[in-house]
Amino acid sequence: xxxxxxxASIQIIPVVxxxxxxxWVDEAIAVIQNSGIKYEIGPFATxxxxxxxxxxxxxxxxxxxxxxxxxNEWITNVQVQIRSKGDxxxxxxxxxxx
Numbered sequence: 001x002x003x004x005x006x007x008a009s010i011q012i013i014p015v016v017x018x019x020x021x022x023x024w025v026d027e028a029i030a031v032i033q034n035s036g037i038k039y040e041i042g043p044f045a046t047x048x049x050x051x052x053x054x055x056x057x058x059x060x061x062x063x064x065x066x067x068x069x070x071x072n073e074w075i076t077n078v079q080v081q082i083r084s085k086g087d088x089x090x091x092x093x094x095x096x097x098x
Contacts, residue, residue: 001052005087008055011045011077012062024071031062040090045077047090055080 010032014024029046032039035058037050048055059078066074081088 003051005049005089006052006055006080006082007047007049007088007090008078008080009045009047013075015073028062031065049089
């Protein structure tokens with residue numbers, strides 16, 4: 001894949017009863033915060049920006065981390081916007097509302 005900036009929405013939905021689901025979501029957010037990728041935490045999902053490879057590696061890292069912590073089950077919802085000839089950023093899409 002190209003090296004332009006893509007943006008993605010990542011939502012983790014824990015399917016667990018061992019602790020409150022927000023605690024598992026917090027674990028996923030910690031992975032995002034430590035990734036070095038630009039991010040914005042929202043009430044339903046976290047939006048990230050990076051190269052395609054960085055974003056896909058981050059999604060993998062989140063899933064691997066939850067697995068390593070023995071999270072019983074979760075759903076990872078991902079939306080990725082890709083532009084084939086240049087960067088696509090959240091700021092570009094929302095600047096008119098600022």
